[in-house]
Amino acid sequence: xxxxxxxxxxxxxxxxxxxxxxxxxxxxxxxxxxxxxxxxxxxxxxxxxxxxxxxxxxxxxxxxxxxxxxxxxxxxxxxxxxxxxxxxxxxxxxxxxxxxxxxxxxxxxxxxxxxxxxxxxxxxxxxxxxxxxxxxxxxxxxxxxxxxxxxxxxxxxxxxxxxxxxxxxxxxxxxxxxxxxxxxxxxxxxxxxxxxxxxxxxxxxxxxxxxxxxxxxxxxxxxxxxxxxxxxxxxxxxxxxxxxxxxxxxxxxxxxxxxxxxxxxxxxxxxxxxxxxxxxxxxxxxxxxxxxxxxxxxxxxxxxxxxxxxxxxxxxxxxxxxxxxxxxxxxxxxxxxxxxxxxxxxxxxxxxxxxxxxxxxxxxxxxxxxxxxxxxxxxx
Numbered sequence: 496x497x498x499x500x501x502x503x504x505x506x507x508x509x510x511x512x513x514x515x516x517x518x519x520x521x522x523x524x525x526x527x528x529x530x531x532x533x534x535x536x537x538x539x540x541x542x543x544x545x546x547x548x549x550x551x552x553x554x555x556x557x558x559x560x561x562x563x564x565x566x567x568x569x570x571x572x573x574x575x576x577x578x579x580x581x582x583x584x585x586x587x588x589x590x591x592x593x594x595x596x597x598x599x600x601x602x603x604x605x606x607x608x609x610x611x612x613x614x615x616x617x618x619x620x621x622x623x624x625x626x627x628x629x630x631x632x633x634x635x636x637x638x639x640x641x642x643x644x645x646x647x648x649x650x651x652x653x654x655x656x657x658x659x660x661x662x663x664x665x666x667x668x669x670x671x672x673x674x675x676x677x678x679x680x681x682x683x684x685x686x687x688x689x690x691x692x693x694x695x696x697x698x699x700x701x702x703x704x705x706x707x708x709x710x711x712x713x714x715x716x717x718x719x720x721x722x723x724x725x726x727x728x729x730x731x732x733x734x735x736x737x738x739x740x741x742x743x744x745x746x747x748x749x750x751x752x753x754x755x756x757x758x759x760x761x762x763x764x765x766x767x768x769x770x771x772x773x774x775x776x777x778x779x780x781x782x783x784x785x786x787x788x789x790x791x792x793x794x795x796x797x798x799x800x801x802x803x804x805x806x807x808x809x810x811x812x813x814x815x816x817x818x819x820x821x822x823x824x825x826x827x828x829x830x831x832x833x834x835x836x837x838x839x840x841x842x843x844x845x846x847x848x849x850x851x852x853x854x855x856x857x858x859x860x861x862x863x864x865x866x867x868x869x870x871x872x873x874x875x
Contacts, residue, residue: 506531509651509810510640512631512662514541516609517782517799518655519616522624524561524807530651534620535629535642537656541617545609546682546760547707547715552602553871554797557804560873568615573605574710579695581853586744589698589853590861600862601869606694606707606715608684612796631656634665636776651810652778655799658765660784666775673765675724676789676832678839681736682760685714685753697743698850701841704740704747716750717790721841724763732759764789764835766828773821774813779806786824791835792868798824805874819874827868 507530511518514536522532534541550558550569558566580591597604617625633641639648654662658673678701685706694707701721706714720739728735736751736759767787773780782799802820809815840846 507650507810509533509653510535510638510647510649511653511655512634512640513653513655513657513660513782513784514538514625514627515543515655515657515782515799516612516616516796517803518653519613519620520558520561520800520803521653521655521781521806523565523616523619524803525651525810526621526624527562528807528810530810532620533624533626535631535640536625536627537630539628541613541625541627543609543613544760546684546717547606547709548609548612548796549604549606549707549793550612550800551604551793551797551869553869554800555602555605556871556873557797557800560804561800561807562619565615565619569607569612570605572611572615572710573607574708579693582695582697582744583850584697584699584702584704584743586697587850589850590856591858593858593862596858596862597865601865606709608709608713608715609796631661634662634778636666636778638777650777651813653781653806654778654784655781657783658767658787660780662778663770663780663784666778667770667772667780670770671768673767673787676764676766676835677721678719678835679722679726679761679763680790681716681718681732682762683716683754683758684709685716685750686758697747698838699743700843700846701839702739703838704743706746706750714750714753716754719764719835719839721839722763728761731756732761766832769825769828770821772817774817777813779813779816781806785820786828788824788828788831789835791831791838792827794827794831794868798827801871808874823871830864830868 509525509530509532511522511534514534522534525532555566581589629642631642638652654660663670696705704718706716709715733754733756740751741748766789773785781802805819806816
């Protein structure tokens with residue numbers, strides 16, 4: 496018997512390719528249901544490179560389904576994040592969030608550091624199941640996984656290896672490559688004291704800035720700007736941020752001023768064109784490998800957690816997993832793209848019209864837009 500009380504012999508086997516949030520969550524769910532699981536991670540250790548992460552109510556329900564008590568651990572490390580609203584770059588309010596109504600309808604939203612979430616998940620995976628430093632070279636639909644000079648076959652292979660997934664390229668060679676969204680993103684944690692901030696997002700001309708409180712007096716900051724793909728900031732990322740956002744409304748200049756070159760993460764933003772199926776043979780795709788999306792709805796990790804919860808409940812029926820997940824996630828990819836397009840408008844007459852009309856949009860319109868995203872109850 497292992498520490499989960501499951502007999503070690505005659506167990507079905509699963510290989511999870513990718514040791515991020517979605518991959519670890521799937522490993523936890525399958526292990527708790529009697530599967531023998533190993534998680535192959537290309538990096539030399541299981542770590543999370545990132546800053547903050549928002550977990551909406553649908554993600555917390557998914558975590559509840561993955562393992563008993565797991566969501567309580569996550570909630571204990573997070574703060575309620577949904578506050579504020581959307582402001583113009585000069586501070587004028589464009590839209591406010593009715594926190595109480597959102598919580599009443601859907602449940603709370605919490606904010607925590609990605610590294611904290613990863614540690615919680617790692618603690619739930621058996622040590623012997625974690626295999627770092629393995630680079631997968633090829634995967635076949637029959638469940639054969641090739642790496643180094645070895646091959647192994649499993650009853651289930653889960654491709655949780657992100658935007659540039661080797662699993663997807665191997666098993667879905669006809670899938671289209673990721674598509675650049677047209678804007679880049681920065682993320683960092685403000686370490687100086689910026690007490691009293693409630694969070695929110697501000698929209699300018701071809702640029703946005705957001706911030707949300709974390710525990711310990713920290714502030715998670717993120718920003719976007721329209722830029723050509725692959726263009727580096729000539730004077731460094733901090734100088735680029737100060738140039739773009741240094742004269743926006745308070746507290747944005749202070750938050751930009753708290754950024755350090757070593758802490759700022761910069762990534763061009765992409766989405767994945769629709770994949771024809773999330774399952775083929777004994778292989779299933781999960782998270783960004785299946786449906787990478789722009790971060791405009793805060794649903795990237797949330798949908799990976801939904802994937803993991805669903806797959807853990809039907810690992811022997813991948814066709815059903817595909818039916819449950821593909822239509823929903825590809826719809827959210829589209830919704831996130833549309834939200835980002837409006838937020839990144841750079842034609843000044845369009846921006847002026849957007850900023851004029853947004854304050855007159857009834858609050859219940861925004862709630863209706865959130866409903867199909869957040870009102871997820873779990874696998875049917």
